[in-house]
Amino acid sequence: MKYKSQKVAYWFFAFSMLLLVLQIIYGFIMGFAHMGYDGLHNIIPFNTARAVHTNLLVVWLLSGFMGAAYYIIPEEAEVELVNVKLAYIQLITLALVGVTAIIGYHFNYWEGRKFLEIPRPLDWLVVANVLTFLGIILVTLYKGKKRTTTAMVLTMGLVFAALLYLPGMIWFDNQTMDSFFRWWVVHLWVEGVWELIMGGILAFLLIKITGVDREVIEKWLYVIVGLTFISGILGTGHHYYYIGVGKVWLIVGGIFSALEPLAFLAMALFAIAMYRKGEKKHPNKIALSWTLGTAIVSFVGAGLLGLAHTLPQVNMYTHGTLVTAMHGHLAFWGAYGMIVFSFISYALPNLTGRNLFDSNTGQLAFWLSNIGMLGMTVAFGVAGVAQVYLERKVGIEFGEVQKEIEVHFLVLVICATMFATGVSLFIYEFK
Amino acid sequence: MLSKSQAKVFFLGGTIVTFIIFLGLSWHSLSSEVPKRTHEENLSAKVIRGKVLWEKNNCMGCHTILGEGAYYAPELTKVYERRGEGYITAVLTTKAPWQPRGRKMVAYGFSATDAADLIGFLKWIGETDLNGFPPKPAYKK
Numbered sequence: 001m002k003y004k005s006q007k008v009a010y011w012f013f014a015f016s017m018l019l020l021v022l023q024i025i026y027g028f029i030m031g032f033a034h035m036g037y038d039g040l041h042n043i044i045p046f047n048t049a050r051a052v053h054t055n056l057l058v059v060w061l062l063s064g065f066m067g068a069a070y071y072i073i074p075e076e077a078e079v080e081l082v083n084v085k086l087a088y089i090q091l092i093t094l095a096l097v098g099v100t101a102i103i104g105y106h107f108n109y110w111e112g113r114k115f116l117e118i119p120r121p122l123d124w125l126v127v128a129n130v131l132t133f134l135g136i137i138l139v140t141l142y143k144g145k146k147r148t149t150t151a152m153v154l155t156m157g158l159v160f161a162a163l164l165y166l167p168g169m170i171w172f173d174n175q176t177m178d179s180f181f182r183w184w185v186v187h188l189w190v191e192g193v194w195e196l197i198m199g200g201i202l203a204f205l206l207i208k209i210t211g212v213d214r215e216v217i218e219k220w221l222y223v224i225v226g227l228t229f230i231s232g233i234l235g236t237g238h239h240y241y242y243i244g245v246g247k248v249w250l251i252v253g254g255i256f257s258a259l260e261p262l263a264f265l266a267m268a269l270f271a272i273a274m275y276r277k278g279e280k281k282h283p284n285k286i287a288l289s290w291t292l293g294t295a296i297v298s299f300v301g302a303g304l305l306g307l308a309h310t311l312p313q314v315n316m317y318t319h320g321t322l323v324t325a326m327h328g329h330l331a332f333w334g335a336y337g338m339i340v341f342s343f344i345s346y347a348l349p350n351l352t353g354r355n356l357f358d359s360n361t362g363q364l365a366f367w368l369s370n371i372g373m374l375g376m377t378v379a380f381g382v383a384g385v386a387q388v389y390l391e392r393k394v395g396i397e398f399g400e401v402q403k404e405i406e407v408h409f410l411v412l413v414i415c416a417t418m419f420a421t422g423v424s425l426f427i428y429e430f431k
Numbered sequence: 432m433l434s435k436s437q438a439k440v441f442f443l444g445g446t447i448v449t450f451i452i453f454l455g456l457s458w459h460s461l462s463s464e465v466p467k468r469t470h471e472e473n474l475s476a477k478v479i480r481g482k483v484l485w486e487k488n489n490c491m492g493c494h495t496i497l498g499e500g501a502y503y504a505p506e507l508t509k510v511y512e513r514r515g516e517g518y519i520t521a522v523l524t525t526k527a528p529w530q531p532r533g534r535k536m537v538a539y540g541f542s543a544t545d546a547a548d549l550i551g552f553l554k555w556i557g558e559t560d561l562n563g564f565p566p567k568p569a570y571k572k
């Protein structure tokens with residue numbers, strides 16, 4: 001830790017991990033409900049559990065990104081954060097808005113729009129909060145001695161992510177319009193600007209861990225984020241096949257979204273190549289595992305499993321089934337969950353002065369959580385393919401099919417237990 | 432070999448060009464395709480009240496519509512055609528959780544007017560031109 005103000009990142013990480021634990025609990029509630037055990041239905045119906053699960057996911061990731069930014073920007077710009085007190089206030093208000101939203105979901109206070117369930121009045125508080133965060137980052141960067149490519153890409157990702165939240169706040173009478181703009185948030189986040197955030201954090205970690213020359217790393221960073229936007233913006237079309245817009249999206253969406261895995265492939269090759277090239281051997285082996293891991297697992301989860309259902313001919317059958325949930329889990333985990341874990345495992349020893357570079361607990365946490373998540377992906381995948389075949393090919397009723405595939409949720413819950421054990425060990429190690 | 436400044440031009444140039452194409456295509460879809468394909472002339476006050484209820488109760492947290500939402504309960508875009516008005520009214524107005532096969536829906540117990548509004552919304556959305564989604568099961572006699 002070179003700058004005192006970086007310390008604030010610790011609390012963002014702590015908050016992030018707390019929300020992850022809660023997210024997992026609600027995940028189990030849904031896993032059991034799919035198995036046929038919905039004992040909590042009267043207090044926490046499935047739609048409540050789901051809204052809580054996915055919103056906590058988004059907030060723990062954002063909190064992790066914010067923490068990473070508060071750590072990275074001072075170090076890159078070579079200056080203290082302009083206002084540390086404000087950063088703490090920003091964290092506390094973020095927590096307050098989040099808690100209010102989550103409690104509201106238990107009392108039918110929400111908007112029924114997947115991933116954007118936060119009611120509009122609370123949306124304004126989110127906006128105010130994010131503006132505070134961006135204000136601190138931007139002023140720090142402005143006052144800093146240096147404006148590196150890594151810092152600029154990270155900041156650009158954060159600024160665009162905030163801007164793209166706005167289309168999700170408009171009311172439409174027409175469900176097709178609603179869906180059209182919901183994807184400007186959801187798709188352009190995960191397959192666009194969040195990749196800039198991930199790329200920025202990854203570049204920072206690779207510079208620190210491998211010691212490869214900054215110029216080389218940042219050159220490839222530009223190539224990666226270039227590939228991201230060139231494929232990802234028009235790739236939004238893969239959500240426009242069957243929602244009531246024209247056929248042009250079948251072609252545009254099909255072609256450009258099929259190119260999206262290139263950005264993730266580039267990221268994986270880049271991380272591996274820099275690791276091979278680096279002479280400096282940083283002692284933090286755990287951070288290295290997570291950093292290489294995120295680059296590889298994101299390629300599998302987002303790139304390969306995304307490609308698996310992105311062509312219109314396939315998506316016609318898999319659209320809105322458990323196949324989507326299979327991809328959603330490994331993509332979110334591999335790309336955004338693991339990059340947050342990478343950063344925490346790199347930054348925490350520096351923030352606390354403890355040597356956590358290569359413990360057995362740390363390595364066990366890495367393997368248990370990743371193997372657990374892979375198992376969950378397989379369980380969702382088998383359930384999803386069976387669902388698609390029985391429901392959409394054979395024409396058996398939805399409800400009948402769900403009974404047939406209940407057993408796969410037993411497998412899901414077993415693998416989820418392994419995953420949760422890994423996450424618990426990680427939190428225990430880096431507390 | 433590629434230099435850093437060339438890489439930067441690739442990033443900025445590619446982003447701007449694809450973004451402009453994206454905006455153009457979006458404009459075309461929203462201004463000329465959506466009104467026809469969704470039959471905007473049928474978007475009555477009743478249908479809109481139905482959509483408000485749909486969102487207020489987060490039906491998308493269990494069901495999908497237009498193939499978007501949750502995977503816990505049936506896709507509802509074509510439910511009007513599939514089940515008809517009487518059946519859906521029963522689902523929406525019953526005071527006990529609807530559960531034909533043990534999996535429970537929330538017991539909303541809607542009033543007759545609220546149920547009619549929701550059904551208006553489901554009927555309207557069922558008429559949207561969705562490029563053939565949901566697919567017809569190939570092996571069904």
Ligand code: HEM
Nearest residue numbers: 190238257260302306307309310319320324328331332335
């Ligand atoms: C890290 C990056 C990614 C994440 C976190 C992610 C996550 C998700 C999630 C959560 C959904 C469900 C969204 C909803 O229904 O609201 C989804 C849908 C989808 N994703 Fe991804 N994804 C990523 C990258 C990709 C890539 C690179 C591709 C294509 C190659 C892809 C293809 C798709 C498709 C086709 C759907 C629609 C599924 C359907 O029709 O139901 N995704 N993704």
Ligand code: HEM
Nearest residue numbers: 024027028030031324325328329332333337416501502503
């Ligand atoms: C460890 C325990 C977990 C379990 C048992 C679990 C289970 C589930 C279930 C049953 C669903 C709902 C599917 C439906 O609509 O029927 C779901 C949704 C989702 N979960 Fe999890 N989950 C867990 C952890 C996670 C983690 C760690 C992540 C992210 C890194 C995650 C990301 C998601 C996403 C993105 C969705 C929405 C998927 C979509 O709409 O396609 N979950 N989860």
Ligand SMILES: [Fe+2]
Nearest residue numbers: 187191236238
């Ligand atoms: Fe997408």
